[in-house]
Amino acid sequence: MATLGTSVPQGTSGLLTGRLSVLMFMQFFVWGAWNVTLGLVMQTAGLGNMIANAFSVGPIASIAGSFLLGMAATRYLSPKMLMVILHLVGGAILFYLPALVTPEHGGEFVWLLLGYMILYMPTVGLANTIALKSFGERVDRFPFVRAFGTLGWIAAGLIVGWAQLSASADIFRVAAVVSIALGLYSFSLPNVAADAPPGGSLMRQVLCVEAFGLMRQRSFLIFIACATLISIPLAMYYAYASPYVAAAGISNVGGTLAIGQMSELLFMFSMPMLYRHFGVKPLLLVGMLAWAARYALFAIGDGGSSLWAVYLGVALHGVCYDFFFVAGAIYTGTIAEPKGVNAQAQGMLTLFTYGVGMLLGSQIGGLLYAQLPAAPSISDWHSMWWYPAIAAACIALLFQLTFKDKSRMEAQP
Known part of the structure; x- marks a missing residue:
């Protein structure tokens, strides 16, 4: 008999795989909807000289977000509830971003985009954590589920292109709708435990000594x-x-x-x-x-x-x-x-x-x-x-x- 927390119950493995596939699809749809053509949007809006700064926020957020939220917040909130909070708040920010895609507000746009990415980047790792912990020993199912993340990115690009939004700030609104939907959907995700505090000091973990x-x-x-x-x-x-x-x-x-x-x-x-x-x-x-x-x-x-x-x-x-x-x-x-x-x-x-x-x-x-x-x-x-x-x-x-x-x-x- 399967041990709870170490393998997927036979009767529910297919349903679980489907639920997690939807999670991955939406997770990367949100990112792909705006990231792919952001450079074109900014050039069209007269913000070409700020493209470099806009694409610098992702690397900065991958460092700051992972350290501040991934290493600290997961000790106090479950991955599921973090997904709910981060995607709902992130969706609200995405709805507001198009109003700042103007030469007059370019600086504010880049700073708010940085704030959004600090919230978003940890959710990539959280989605992986939820999937891997839910599968237990059946980690062989993870590559299949993760592939739906790439499909979500592809679907976002195709929809943005089909709707002729590649050069429009409305790409953020497309992402916002799916981000809000994912935040709500995250209430239904499997309950997996937050990581136990690892051995050694937190600083040693953060610095990857x-x-x-x-x-x-x-x-x-x-x-x-x-x-x-x-x-x-x-x-x-x-x-x-x-x-x-x-x-x-x-x-x-x-x-x-x-x-x-x-x-x-x-x-x-x-x-x-x-x-x-x-x-x-x-x-x-x-x-x-x-x-x-x-x-x-x-x-x-x-x-x-x-x-x-x-x-x-x-x-x-x-x-x-x-x-x-x-x-x-x-x-x-x-x-x-x-x-x-x-x-x-x-x-x-x-x-x-x-x-x-x-x-x-x-x-x-x-x-x-x-x-x-x-x-x-x-x-x-x-x-x-x-x-x-x-x-x-x-x-x-x-x-x-x-x-x-x-x-x-x-x-x-």
């Missing part, structure tokens, strides 16, 4: 360094892909960029098998080279005979993201698991990539964007994309010459 010790291994140190560096050109894609695609003459920007998430979904399930077969270094190297290839394609793509390069560059997202970031997360787990610091190590990886790397990338991208005209043509964009293309190629070369991993992931059951 044990995880930082893993970088005494030369291969892991090089991996973390390259992961941070490759996140710099990554940030430029998230911030500036939408205005670039619009400049190429593509009207359905949201739907076009959703092709990238479709590609991501395609490679996601094959990643464990590819990792077992090839090991970490070939996958990470292919991922970095794919970033270089993507930006080179953007540097030659236009609205005429080279339009195919724009679509191909977007479609490479599955290789760019999964081959580096998903494979990197698996590799981090293989290094950290024997030391018993997997959660800390994954948090540290997020800190360096989505925190430090993407924050630097957003600011560097802003400096490059500032060199372009107020309404850049497709030829203006070409010169900008060569910088991240060359940077990604150099990082890949550095990785190839310095990274020597002696571990290979054994086949998992």
Whole structure:
């Protein structure tokens, strides 16, 4: 007989999987509805010079939100109730944001967006926690449920594109409706216990002291360094892909960029098998080279005979993201698991990539964007994309010459 809290009751496993799939779908729909075309919205509203700051709030929030809420608030409130509160309050903020998307209120918009993201970012981890704890021993069901998060992101892009809202501040209202719905839906989520306070001081947990010790291994140190560096050109894609695609003459920007998430979904399930077969270094190297290839394609793509390069560059997202970031997360787990610091190590990886790397990338991208005209043509964009293309190629070369991993992931059951 199944033990309560360690496995899914046979009669309810299908229903539970469905409930959690809805959770993941809505969780990432909210983010995808506004994040994908935010750069285009701001450029259209005359806020192009603030795109870098707007895309810096995510990295800052991933650090501040995870520390302040993920490490502290979960000790006093259940994950379920935190989801209710954060998504309801976040939905109210999203409804108000469109009123600030003007040149007169641009600064207020960025600050309020930062406040929203500090509330939103912890809910990503909370959604994962609810799903994993609900499944108990049946964690093999989690990848299927998590895939609905990517489907939610895709659906958001397709709906925004279909409704011709890619350049409109109404994208926040679309996200707000789903955020409020998710806050209410969260009342029905499974009751899972808050994390018990871990051993050691809270400050040691927040600072990932044990995880930082893993970088005494030369291969892991090089991996973390390259992961941070490759996140710099990554940030430029998230911030500036939408205005670039619009400049190429593509009207359905949201739907076009959703092709990238479709590609991501395609490679996601094959990643464990590819990792077992090839090991970490070939996958990470292919991922970095794919970033270089993507930006080179953007540097030659236009609205005429080279339009195919724009679509191909977007479609490479599955290789760019999964081959580096998903494979990197698996590799981090293989290094950290024997030391018993997997959660800390994954948090540290997020800190360096989505925190430090993407924050630097957003600011560097802003400096490059500032060199372009107020309404850049497709030829203006070409010169900008060569910088991240060359940077990604150099990082890949550095990785190839310095990274020597002696571990290979054994086949998992």
